[in-house]
Amino acid sequence: MSRRGALASLASLPLIGCGGVSLSGEDAASDSLNTAAQKSGRRWGSAIRWSNDTSGGAIQNPQYTAVVNAECGIVVPENEMKWQFTRPEVDVYDFERMDAIATWAMANGQALRGHTLLWHRPQWFPDWLNNYDYGANPVQEAERILVDHIRTVTDRYRGQITSYDVVNEAIDHDTDGTLETSMSRAMGSPEAVLDLAFHTAREQLPDGELVYNDYMSWEPDHADHCNAVLRLLEGFRNRGVPVDTLGIQSHIEIYSIDPASGVGPYREAEWRAFLNEAVGMGYKLMITEFDVKDKALTSDIAERDAKIADYTRRYFDVMLEYGELTDILAWGMVDQFNWLQGFAPRDDGMEVRGTPYSSEYQRKPMRDAIATALEEAAA
DSSP states (O other), X not given: OOHHHHHXXXXXXXXXXXXXXXXXXXXXXXXXXXXXXXXXXXXXXXXEBOOSSSOSSBTTOHHHHHHHHHHOSEEEESSTTSHHHHOSBTTBOOOHHHHHHHHHHXXXXXXEEEEEEEEOOGGGSOHHHHTOOOTTOHHHHHHHXXXXXXXXXXXXXXXXXXXXXXXXXXXXXXXXXXXXXXXXXXXXXXXXXXXXXXXXXXXXXXXXXXXXXXXXXXXXXXXXXXXHHHHHHHHHHHHTOOOOEEEEOOEEEOSSOOXXXXXXXXXXXXXXXXXXXXXXXXXXXXXXXXXXXXXXXXXXXXXXXXXXXXXXXXXXXXXXXXTTEEEEEXXXXXXXXXXXXXXXXXXXXXXXXXXXXOTTSOBOHHHHHHHHHHHHHHO
């Protein structure tokens, strides 16, 4: 579907509820978030899923894809490229869901990112990998398993996917050290695994964008984790590991209220120092999974949306100052399908309103705050 077709589809959707404005009409053709992002050489995008029905934030849901096609220029699979979905057994691959997303993206003129070649966290390894017997030559067998995976995935989507989250979340949130897995124990250290992943990806994609992606943000609780990520990035540079970009997930949080600002507390000076260190080492930046956790905000929707938009704008105004910032992707465009509904629910039982569009497919103040920030960054 063309972007104009997507806009026409959006215009035909029922508008329910309040607090937003639908994206519709010919005037909207040049009004997308991606168009605004392109003015400063970036792209706006979103995560998208596969589903066995027409519900959810999936390629099978025409209402959701109308929003994505109207607003985005790049998409990323939310889960379908992860090992749990693509590799049910050590020597068995299943790309049915990921292939469907790749086919949909190509048919709809959407660029496609890869997420992820290695989520280095036992919680998200498939069971067979957590319990794998690496045999008499564990280093050799672990290397075979990892290299085969990266080569198989990158060969399959060669020419379509040129930017990958090669490694996702290698830092332990409790200890701030690198996580141990069955694979790292077999190879002798987590660094051996991470380094091999990036070197293999570079062999496969000499001109590709290789991203280290992690869960961090500018709130006080993330300070130690940010420092651990900097140590990891410094280690990559010292060892000559080919990492191009730091992927900043940006699941920004309002878990308490700062009386001075009326929104969540954040460490702007320290966050800038963190970003400065990363770009000072030669890394580009990418916002890979943006949304807002609104747990501490009022149940009043209009007031809550205004606060979320305010907090979003503060964050984007900082991030967009960096010429090293490339693409920006939301972790979903519509509230009801956003992962925070299950992973960071509100105490009052109401929906988290952490994405640019309401569950009724209407624009929210957050969406327009992002658009304004992108336009002003371009200017």
